[in-house]
Amino acid sequence: MLVTAVAALTAAPVAAQNVAVTFGTNWVAQAEHGGYYQAVADGTYAACGLDVKILPGGPQVNNRALMLAGQVDFNMGGSSLDTINAVIEGLPIVTVAATFQKDPQVIVTHPGVAKSFADLTKLDKILISDGGVTTFWAWMISAYGFKPEQREVYTFNAAPLIANPTWGMQGYLTSEPFFVEKEAGFKPDAWLIADAGYDAYSTIIETMADTVANRPEVVQCFVDGSAIGWYNFLYGDNAKAIEMIKADNPDMSDEAIAYSIAAMKEHGIVDSGDALTLGIGAMTDAHMDAFYASMVKAGVLPEGVDIKKGYTLQFVNKKTGLDLKPAE
Secondary structure, three states: OOOOHHHHOOOOOOOOOOEEEEEEOOOOOOHHHHHHHHHHHOOHHHHOOEEEEEEOOEOOEOHHHHHHOOOOOEEEOOEHHHHHHHHHOOOOEEEEEEEEOOOOEEEEEOOOOOOOOHHHHHOOEEEEOHHHHOOHHHHHHHHHOOOHHHEEEOOOOOHHHHHOOOEEEEEEOOOHHHHHHHHHOOOOEEEEHHHHOOOOOEEEEEEEHHHHHHOHHHHHHHHHHHHHHHHHHHHOOOHHHHHHHHHHOOOOOHHHHHHHHHHHHHHOOOOOOOHHHHOOEOOOHHHHHHHHHHHHHOOOOOOOOOHHHHEOOOOOOOOOOHHHOOOO
């Protein structure tokens, strides 16, 4: 049941009402952005004084650059790796919440090819993008013994996987398995890398250090509103949010949205781990430290980075919205 934003939102109202805020997403509108659309649709952001505009990303859009240029207030970052790299690069960007407790990255295979994640080391080839090589693939090599020569370049085309039963392919839990099944006529297996130990936060909320320092009430409202929006999107009436997603992305079907929501709920992408007790968006120092150590071991990141410069726990872990989750 959808709880009214006024009753649920615990953040103190911002000094002025209807403060204009722009939130840039990391891709075109989709179910993976649903909680933010929900918070706009049901008035949750407005309840504490924010007039939020969602600016969809896409292949030709760099909303993080727009944030650095002062044209976007909050940005949907990729993962904890972005948080740490911002410190390394000297960027004044701060992660203020981690919407996804699990990175939705999966390895997709033909059904029955493997019985465990470790079995994937026996695949002939795995389609991995250039971006994946220096992130989760490096971790897979370090943690499980995958071989660099197993990698085949992924061009975001599933045809090579479909044609080769002993191959694997990277993908997003909420999309590639759905589209492979539609195209190939079989239901593939999808191996969630997070469940194998890759413990990056994903779909983080970023803002500028100046915003954290000088407009903390705006940050708190946006973080709390986003958490409540996600609870209501996953467990309440999300019809209006879905309408907004489809308006921003007419190519998105009801079937694809339903698949994505079901996958996020089944696998705890948003609501698992620390979020179960601390609320959606939760982050902890221990989690960040463990991820950083694993990336150093994998040779992805250098030692000696003060990663705490890249994030703050000031706005999360307040259990905001926990009461909106239905009792099991």
